[in-house]
Amino acid sequence: MTDNESKNIKYSITKYLSMREHSHHELLQKLLAKGYEQALCVERIKQFQEADIQSDLRFAEMIVRSRVAKGVGEQRIRHELNQQHVADELIEQAIAEQEIDWDELVLQVAVKKFGHKPAKDWPEQQKRNRFLQYRGFSHEQIRRLESAF
Known part of the structure; x- marks a missing residue:
């Protein structure tokens, strides 16, 4: 039973990782949902990590690239990676390796959503700020953006 279950795990x-990168936590949750024993799952995932087949760093890099391409800010990316239980040092490394100009990204997102026109009044400006905060941009980035318009 255990040998067969180990092969199934x-x-x-292998099937999950062939489709895309997964975090350790994400793999464990998927395997536990299938009803596998936790100790066996952890052991098997560790073997994949030691063979460098599964990597939380590669997972974090994939998430960062994907989210930046969609116009998502640093705070939201960090939050998503924290929810996947990726270590803080791996998050820092993944973000630093991308060399992202966050001010340029927030400008691109704002122009795509609102055009090149400045906000016509205070409520409109607040609406824009809320949208950009929801997308994961910091108050400082949004404030610098306001001065660019």
Whole structure:
């Protein structure tokens, strides 16, 4: 039973990782949802990590690239990676490696959503700020953007 279950876990992990990168936590949750024993799952995932087949750093890099391409800010990316239980040092490394100009990104997102026109009044400006905060941009980035318009 255990040997067969171990093979099934290995197959499931291989299948998941062949589709896209997954965090350690995400893999564990998917395997537990299938009803596998936690100790076996952790052991198998560790083997994949030691063989450098599963990597939380690669997962974090993938998320950062993907979210930046969609116009998502640093705060929202960090929050998403924290929810996946990715270590803070790996998050820092993944973000630093991308060399992202956050001010340029917030400008691109704002122009795409609102055009090149400045806000006509205070409520309109607040609406824009809320949108950009929701997208994960900091108050400082949004304030610098306001001065660019």
